[in-house]
Amino acid sequence: MRKSAGFSLSALKAFMAQSGRGASLAEPAANDSHHASDLWQTGLAAIDMHLPAAGLDRYAVHEVEPFSTRHMQAASLFTLGLLARLRGTQPVLWCHTSSHIREYGRPYAFGLERFGFDPAQLVLGDVGPDRNLPFALEEALKTTGITAVVGEGFRPDFTLSRRLSLLARRVKCPCILLSPPDGQHGSAALTRWRVAAEPGPKDANDPKGPGLTSWRVALTRTRGGIPLPAIDTVLPLSTTPYPWRITWDEETNCFTEAAPVSRRTLHEPRETSRPDRTNPSILGRATG
Amino acid sequence: MEAGIWPDQKLADARSIRPDLRVVACDIQADSHELEALARWMMRYSPVVALNGNDSLLLDIAGCDHLFGGEAGLIHDMLKKLDELGFSPRIGLADTVGAAIALSHCAPDQATILPAGSRNYDAACTTLDALPVDALRLDMEQIIMLRRLGLKKIGDLRTIPRVALERRFREKDAGKTARKRSHETARSVQMRLDQLSGELREPLIPLVPAARFRAVMNCPYPAVDFVAVGHALDWLLPKLSTQLEKARSGARHFRLTGYRGDGETRFVDVRLSMPTRNRHKISRLFTDRLEQIDCGFGIDLFTLEAFGITPIDALQYDSQAAARDPNESVSLANFADTLANRIGRNVVYRLAPVTSHVPERAQRRACIATAVDWKSWQEAKPVWAPRPTRLFDRPEEALVTAELPDGPPLQFVWRRVLRKIIRARGPERILPEWWHDGLRENTGAQIRDYYDVEDEEGIRYWIYRAGFAAGDKNTTPPAEESDIAALAVQTITSAKHTTFSNWYVQGLF
Numbered sequence: 152m153r154k155s156a157g158f159s160l161s162a163l164k165a166f167m168a169q170s171g172r173g174a175s176l177a178e179p180a181a182n183d184s185h186h187a188s189d190l191w192q193t194g195l196a197a198i199d200m201h202l203p204a205a206g207l208d209r210y211a212v213h214e215v216e217p218f219s220t221r222h223m224q225a226a227s228l229f230t231l232g233l234l235a236r237l238r239g240t241q242p243v244l245w246c247h248t249s250s251h252i253r254e255y256g257r258p259y260a261f262g263l264e265r266f267g268f269d270p271a272q273l274v275l276g277d278v279g280p281d282r283n284l285p286f287a288l289e290e291a292l293k294t295t296g297i298t299a300v301v302g303e304g305f306r307p308d309f310t311l312s313r314r315l316s317l318l319a320r321r322v323k324c325p326c327i328l329l330s331p332p333d334g335q336h337g338s339a340a341l342t343r344w345r346v347a348a349e350p351g352p353k354d355a356n357d358p359k360g361p362g363l364t365s366w367r368v369a370l371t372r373t374r375g376g377i378p379l380p381a382i383d384t385v386l387p388l389s390t391t392p393y394p395w396r397i398t399w400d401e402e403t404n405c406f407t408e409a410a411p412v413s414r415r416t417l418h419e420p421r422e423t424s425r426p427d428r429t430n431p432s433i434l435g436r437a438t439g
Numbered sequence: 440m441e442a443g444i445w446p447d448q449k450l451a452d453a454r455s456i457r458p459d460l461r462v463v464a465c466d467i468q469a470d471s472h473e474l475e476a477l478a479r480w481m482m483r484y485s486p487v488v489a490l491n492g493n494d495s496l497l498l499d500i501a502g503c504d505h506l507f508g509g510e511a512g513l514i515h516d517m518l519k520k521l522d523e524l525g526f527s528p529r530i531g532l533a534d535t536v537g538a539a540i541a542l543s544h545c546a547p548d549q550a551t552i553l554p555a556g557s558r559n560y561d562a563a564c565t566t567l568d569a570l571p572v573d574a575l576r577l578d579m580e581q582i583i584m585l586r587r588l589g590l591k592k593i594g595d596l597r598t599i600p601r602v603a604l605e606r607r608f609r610e611k612d613a614g615k616t617a618r619k620r621s622h623e624t625a626r627s628v629q630m631r632l633d634q635l636s637g638e639l640r641e642p643l644i645p646l647v648p649a650a651r652f653r654a655v656m657n658c659p660y661p662a663v664d665f666v667a668v669g670h671a672l673d674w675l676l677p678k679l680s681t682q683l684e685k686a687r688s689g690a691r692h693f694r695l696t697g698y699r700g701d702g703e704t705r706f707v708d709v710r711l712s713m714p715t716r717n718r719h720k721i722s723r724l725f726t727d728r729l730e731q732i733d734c735g736f737g738i739d740l741f742t743l744e745a746f747g748i749t750p751i752d753a754l755q756y757d758s759q760a761a762a763r764d765p766n767e768s769v770s771l772a773n774f775a776d777t778l779a780n781r782i783g784r785n786v787v788y789r790l791a792p793v794t795s796h797v798p799e800r801a802q803r804r805a806c807i808a809t810a811v812d813w814k815s816w817q818e819a820k821p822v823w824a825p826r827p828t829r830l831f832d833r834p835e836e837a838l839v840t841a842e843l844p845d846g847p848p849l850q851f852v853w854r855r856v857l858r859k860i861i862r863a864r865g866p867e868r869i870l871p872e873w874w875h876d877g878l879r880e881n882t883g884a885q886i887r888d889y890y891d892v893e894d895e896e897g898i899r900y901w902i903y904r905a906g907f908a909a910g911d912k913n914t915t916p917p918a919e920e921s922d923i924a925a926l927a928v929q930t931i932t933s934a935k936h937t938t939f940s941n942w943y944v945q946g947l948f
Contacts, residue, residue, distance in 0.1 A: 221856070224829060224898060224947040231828065242771065256829035259946060260790040260802045260813075263828060270790050270802075271813040274771065276778055277786045287778055294774045348897035350861065360864030361893035361948070 191237060191325065194405050198368075198395060203375035207233075207342060212316040212326045214343040214372075216306070218383075220331050223255050225348035225366055228399070230301060230329050231266040235404050237325065239298030240269075244291040246276040248284055248304035255303075265364070267404035272298070281305050285314075292318045292326060299325040306330040306338075313339035343372035345382065351398055352409055363401070365409050369394035467493070476702070477526075478646050483698035483740045484513060486649040495543065497536060497643055506655060514550050524702045536641040537634035538567060541574035541593070567635065568594025575631040581624050584608065596632060604629060650744035652690065654678040661700055661737025665729040668697065668738070672725055675743040676718040683745060687752065689714030690745035693721055697738035705732045709780055712772050712808055714749040720773065724780050775807050792816040796823075797872055798945065799830065824867045825891065827901040827946030834943035837902060847890055848902065853944050858894040865890035866904075891948065899948035905941045 190206030192199050199205045207213060215233070217226040234243055245258065260270035274297075278287040284304045291300040292315065300319075307315070307328065316339045319326045328340065346369075351362030369382045382394060398409040443456045454460055471493055478488045478496050484507070487499035500513060507513040514530055521528045531542025533553035542551045546566075554562045570593050572585045588607060590596050599607065605625035609618060633639035654675040662668055672695060683689060691714045696706040709724045732738075775787035791805035792813060805811055837853040847863040866888035887903040894900070 221896070221898065228828060244774070252832065256831040256946060258790070259798075259827055259830035260792065261798075261823070261826035262946075262948065264817075265825065265828070269813060270792075271811045274787065274789055274807055277782075277788075278778070279782050279786070283782055286781065290774055290777050294771055296771065348899075350893060350895070350897040357864060359862065361862045361891055361899050362897075364899075364948070365897060 191233075193233070193236060195395075195397065195408060197408065198370065198397075198406075201370055201377045201379060202342070202373060209237075209325050210320050210323045211341040212312055212319055212328060212339065214306075214312075214328045214330070214338060214340040216330055216332045216343065216345055218332065218345055218347040218367075218369075222347045223331060226329055226344075226346040227255065227303070228266070228364055229344065229346045229366055229368065230327050231263070231268060232399055232406060233327060234299055234301070235266045235268060236406075237298055240272070241296055241298045242272050242274045243298050243301065244274050244276060244294065245301045245303065246278050246284060246287045246291055247302075248281050249277060249279050250281065251303050252277065265401050266399070278304075285311050288315060288326070289318060292322055292324050294324075297324065299327065301327045301329060303329040306333040306336060309337040309339060312336075316340065338372070340372065341374045342370060342376075345369040345371050345394070347394070349396065349409075364399040366397050367394040368397050475646070479704050480698060480702045482647070482696070482704070482742070484517065486647070486653055486742075486744075487643055487645045488647075489643040489645050491540065495540070497539070499643055499645075500532075506657060510552055514552060518550055520700075523700075533563075535635060535637040536643065537576070537631065538637075540576060541567065541570050541635060545570045545574035568592060568597065572596065575628070575635070577627060577631060581627065584624060585628070593632075593635070596628065601629065650694075650746055651748060652679055652682045652686070652688075652745040654682070654743045656741045656743075658739050658741065661734075661739045662697070662741075663734050663737045665732065665734070668695075668729045668732050668734070668741075669726070671695075671697075671738075671741040672722065672729065672743070675741060676722055679743050679745060680716045680718045680721075683716035683748075686748075687750055688748045689716045689751040691715075691747035691749065692745070693725075694744045694746065695725065695732070696742045696744070697732050697734065698740040698742075699735045700737050700739055701735055703735060705734075705738075707731050710784070711776050712779070712806070714747065714751055716751070720776075723773075724776060727777075727781055771807055795872060796821070796869060798826070798869070799834075800872075824864070824889070825948070827899075827948045830901075830946040831944070834903070834945040837942045837944050839902070839904070839942040848892060848942070851902065851942065851944075853900070858896075858898070858900075860892045861895055863890050863892040865892075867891075869903075889945075900944050901946035901948060902942060902944045905943060 190204060191209045192202075192206040213233075215226050215230050217223045247257075258273060258275065260273070263270055263273070276287055276291065278284050281304055284302055285307060288300060288302045291297075291302075307330075312328070315326055315328075332345070347367045349365045349367050351365030353362055354360055370376075370379050371381055373379070379393065396409045397406050399405075400407045444453045444460075450462065474490065474493065474496070478490055481488045481496055481498060485498045485500045485503045489497040489499075491497045500510075504510045504513045507516050510532055514532060517530060518528065528549070529543045529546075530550040531539040531544075531546060531553070532551070533539040533542055534555055538553055542553060551566070553566060571591060572582055572593060572595075574593065575582075575596075577585075585591075585596070590599075596604075605622060608621035608624050630639060634641050656671050656675050658667075658671065662671060675695070679693075691711045693709045693711075694706050695709075696704055698704050707725070707728050709721065709728070711720075711724070715721065778787050779785070785804065785806075787807055788804040789807050789809070789811050790802045791809070791811045793801055793803050795801050835853065837851045839848040839851040841848045847865060848860055850857060850859045852858070867890075869887045869889060871885060885905040887905050889901060889903045892900050892902060
């Protein structure tokens, strides 16, 4: 009995090797080899410790998605942050579909400075309808002399993300897929980040103005890393440590851990609505 | 003609002669379209095809006949194919345009080849001399006049000495106008004769400017699917790239044309951002699009042409090129070309600064080959409030509740969702560009007050309030109309008069 089971397994292995499927199955093992220089760290120890080899794999596909579609802009900013961490000087190819351009706008050069991003680095590709995005991304990855490829549009299915990750590995080019949340497909991406916007800490230069760029970030998928609990929604102003609370530091172009913000500091009572308790004596004199 | 029917005859007369006459309304437009389509199809024989009037085509077949086995072979092929298409052509082949037209219109046979060269001069002359004067492209009036004088054949005209010609036309008691007319007739007859003999050159105006670089492939069997088209391309590309290499040139536009058996042509274009003659690059761009060629019942001839020729120097031989997979390493320009040929032109671009303070005008699309100078722009940049990272193509309307008419917004409804604002920065007033927007006339120019606001969820919007600078002109017109700066200053100071009506979301931070 045992012998026959062993025999069938070895026969299966031989058959798979013969039909060439063994090679593709062996590929993930090759994916996991890391070199120190190829790493791409967020710069936050709390997050990097959950990643395999304490950093993101450069030559792979990573996914960034918002918790809900209204946070798409936050996900896009987080992508800019990750790109800034690559510290590349060569062009970034940003392919986006026309539906995304309509919904979320086009990158605006004058705002990119906040992320230490030179607008001259950005090469945009308007790929039109969704069906063109996979083709454009593959072509983009094959391009030599670029820092990274960003694909903004629909969430690719497993086959497609697998193709992209194999290609990214072969041509040694990072690829980030930025897409709205869609739980239907599996994915071959190494990591998936879920991002939501969060009211940031006060800007020291303008305390009454909008705060610094901040996110709540969850790492819902890490292949070969320390797994984290799956999170579907993030409650506004919840004070749990995970999803992580991250702020972008415009001075140093780094992610920083934000200090917890209390509800009170955000919603300061307005000056006008505060009851007037100054000098009641004047009031009394006037009426009396 | 044989039945007693001729052009310009009255329909009733014709019907009385032939009661079974079939009448079809003349559609000149459709005829000329058909002729032009046929002309394009005729480019299979020669790249230089010209329309002659509304009933004939002129082909310059110099250097093309050997592809079809000589002149006779070409004419034979032409006759066979046109016959299959349902035409009954008349063909004349001669050294001059005049002679070819004369032969095709008036020669007794369906196709006539005029013997060429000095040795056959006499034979050629005899052929032409036997043609009637109708072949000379003269007015009807002039032809009648010639006939009346007994000059019925071209030969009769040629024997008359040049000087004597005009005298022959003049009547004895000719007035001034008649003399003028006879002079004109003599001149036009002489011109036509010179064109016939080739003493007067007659250039062709081709339908499509001929490409300098062109490769032709005659298929042994008609190509019916795109695999065969691919083979044709593989055969043609090396030929064309060799031609380009010899001329030390590259091209930016390639066109593969298929000539179908049913008289239609189909082509596919490939455009590049940089001139090239590298056949791998060209072939790569073509491969995705070969299926766009509709083969119909079969393509029997292919041409590959190069346009947009630019001289490029010889490139250094790349010894690694063979080892590298041409599909694997491509430059940014190649990427742009691939997307441009597959998706559409100008889809890959960089952003370039424009000296404008109006947000949507401040950046423009630039070709990726251009060097965009952001460094010097950033040095010269005016002090702006922070700008968003995303800008909508069109600002989107929002319903805003503000505490004061001029105050920052408290909450707004955008895309059907209510967003409560907790922090705001602004306003930043952005005036229209007076040199563009006609601020002076106050037509359509809007003043915008921008706010950078953050909602409860931490999403930051760039919203503005648009208002016409109305009232300024009516109540207090600026002292000097020419002083636009004064107007601008006044607009800022007299905010009370400015009526704001609409709010828009223009970008996201």
